[in-house]
Amino acid sequence: MKTVYLGPERLEASQLILGCMRISEKSLSHVEKLLQTSLDQGINFFDHADIYGQGESESLFGQAIKQMKVPRESIVIQSKGGIREGFYDFSKEHLKATIEKSLQRLQVDYLDYFLLHRPDALVEPEEVAELFDELYNEGKVRHFGVSNQNQNQIELLKKYVKQPLEVNQLQYGVQHSQLVSTGMLTNYASPSLDNQAGGLLDYLRLSDITVQAWSPLQYGYFEGVFLNDEKFPKLNALLSKLALKYNVTPSAIAIAWISRHPAKMQTILGSTSPERLIEMATSQQIELTREEWYAVYQVDGQVLL
Numbered sequence: 001m002k003t004v005y006l007g008p009e010r011l012e013a014s015q016l017i018l019g020c021m022r023i024s025e026k027s028l029s030h031v032e033k034l035l036q037t038s039l040d041q042g043i044n045f046f047d048h049a050d051i052y053g054q055g056e057s058e059s060l061f062g063q064a065i066k067q068m069k070v071p072r073e074s075i076v077i078q079s080k081g082g083i084r085e086g087f088y089d090f091s092k093e094h095l096k097a098t099i100e101k102s103l104q105r106l107q108v109d110y111l112d113y114f115l116l117h118r119p120d121a122l123v124e125p126e127e128v129a130e131l132f133d134e135l136y137n138e139g140k141v142r143h144f145g146v147s148n149q150n151q152n153q154i155e156l157l158k159k160y161v162k163q164p165l166e167v168n169q170l171q172y173g174v175q176h177s178q179l180v181s182t183g184m185l186t187n188y189a190s191p192s193l194d195n196q197a198g199g200l201l202d203y204l205r206l207s208d209i210t211v212q213a214w215s216p217l218q219y220g221y222f223e224g225v226f227l228n229d230e231k232f233p234k235l236n237a238l239l240s241k242l243a244l245k246y247n248v249t250p251s252a253i254a255i256a257w258i259s260r261h262p263a264k265m266q267t268i269l270g271s272t273s274p275e276r277l278i279e280m281a282t283s284q285q286i287e288l289t290r291e292e293w294y295a296v297y298q299v300d301g302q303v304l305l
Contacts, residue, residue, distance in 0.1 A: 001014050001015065001016065001041060001042025001043065001281070001284055002014075002015040002259070002284050003015060004210060004264045004265075004266055006143070006166050006167065006210050007143055007164055007166035007208065007210075008164055008208065009143075011076070011112075011143065013044060013045045013076050013266070014042055014043045014044050014045050014266075015259060015264070015265075015266055015267065015284065016041075016042075016043050016045075016255070016266070016267055016269055016280070016281060016283075016284065017043065017045040017046065017047050017078075017212065017266050017267065017268045017269065018034070018035075018038045018043050018045070018046050018047065018268075018269055018277070019047045019214065019268040019269060019270040020046055020047060020048050020052060020057045020058075020061055021047075021049070021052040021053075021057060021270055022052075022053075022057075022270060022272050023052075023053070023057050023060055023061065023272055024052060024053020024054075024056035024057040024060060025053070025272070026060070026272055028060060028063055028064060028067075030272070031060050031061065031063075031064045032064045032067065032068055033274055034272060034273075034274050034277070035061075035064050035065065035068065035070070036068065037274035037277050037278065038277060039070070039075075041277065041278060041281040042281070042284075043269075043277075043281065044074065044075050044076055045075075045076040045078065045266065046061065046075060046076065046077055046078065047078050047079075047080075047212070047268050048061065048077070048078065048079040048080070048102070048106070049079060049080035049081065049083070049117055050079065050080070050081045050083075050098050050101065050102055051083050051117075055101065055102075055105055058079065058102055058105035058106050059105040059106075061106060062105055062106040062107035062108070063107070065107075066107050072108060072109075076112045076113070077106060077108060077111055077112050077113075078111065078112060078113035078114070078115065079099075079102045079106070079111055079113075079114060079115075080114070080115040080116070080117035080147060080169075081094075081095050081098035081099065081102070081114070081115075081116070081117055082094075082095060082098075082116050082117040082118065082120055083117045083118060088117075088118060088119070088120035088121070088122075089120065090116055090120040090122075090123045090124070090127070090128055091124075091127060092127045092128070092130055092131045095116075095128075095131055096131055096134070096135075099111065099114060099135060099140060099141065103140065109139070109140070110139055110140050110141065110142060111140065111141045111142070112142050112143060113141070113142070113143045113144065113145055113166070113167065114135065114141040114143075114144055114145075115144070115145040115146055115147050115167065115169060116128070116145075116146045116147065116149075116157075117147055118147055118148045118149075119146075119148060119149050119150075119153050123156075123157075125156055125157050125159065125160040125161065126160050128157060128160070128161060129157075129160040129161045129162065132144055132161050132162070132163050133162065133163075136163055143163070143164075143166050144161070144163050144164070144165055144166065145165050145166050145167035145168060145169070145209070146165055146167075146168050146169075147168065147169035147170070147212075147214075148168075148169065148170060148171075149168060150200055151199065151200055151203045154168070154203075154207070154209070164208075165207075165209060166208070166209060166210060167209060167210045167211075167212050167266075168204055168209050168210075168211060168212070169211075169212040169213075169214050169268070170200075170211055170212070170213065170214070171213070171214050171215050171218075172211065172213035172214075172216065172258065172265070173213060173215070173216035173217060173218070173254065173257075173258060174216075174226065174235065174254050174257055174296060174297075174300075175218065175219035175220075175226050175232075175235075175300070176215075176216075176218070176219075177297060177302060179200060179201050179211070180201065180261070180297070181302055182199070182200070183199060183201060183202060184302075184304070184305075185305070186199075201263060204263070205263050210263075210264070210265065210266060211263055211265040211266070212265070212266045212267075212268055213258050213265050213266065213267045213268060214268045214270075215268075215270065216254065216255060216258055216267050216268070216269075217251060217254055219231075219232070227239070227250055227251055227254065228250075232300060234299050234300060235296075235299050235300050236250065238295060238296060238299050239253045239254060239296070242288070242292060242296075246285075246286045248279070248282045248283065248285070248286060249279045249280075249282070251276070251279055251280050251283075252279055252280055252281075252282045252283040252286070253283070253286075253288075253296075254283075255267055255269075255280050255283035256283040256284075256286050256287070256288055257288060257293060257296050257297075259283060259284070259287075260287060260288045260293050261293075
């Protein structure tokens, strides 16, 4: 398992993350097997949010690591908060209560990372700064980050927050490559060019903020997985060809495509299948060539000018 180094303290963690959103649908014994498989593959980073399974995902995870006697210092636990039913809420009162409940469900004394879950249009950054100070000084959260935020939203928070913002969760993958394509299309007038995303990846790299790619195998707005989907014949043919060359599965090639970028992104694997997890973890054994990376990038319509 390749590792990445996060933030100014250069915390070493696995490049692949197990996303725990769907484990609430599984039994405790299944979750234990999934976590053991993750650990056996070298994945020591686990991503949560208070809304995943309405808290049940965190509860099951907490029970599992306790029963498995997993040493707390051997794993990195991350959770997120701020999404409520019908609105976002980054108020100090709500986020503090969210974290307390997450700690209780996870049965741990601290979170390694806490992320603001999506942008809150009504955010008061001074209030967020007060909260982060309290959480950090109390030892309840050691590192902080955001999700789905652009440059200016991050800069607004950084104006007030003392602690470094170390990660930004963004949807990224073969069928969500706008994080790269907007930079590639600089100085090219196109109605499809999302100016808000333009330069975001370079900004994050300059700011030492690690991208955590979520839903890497999805297409559209949660429309499904592109692997083996008849809507993407050229893409799947190319992934299969590369999979044959490297003796891995097409899903491993799709993950390797993300890992190949020099930004050293982390990829969140949302599968609850131990077998699928092993398949995707084999992505760490290969490195696509520059030519192969660009071939995958362009196969479904992205252009080079």
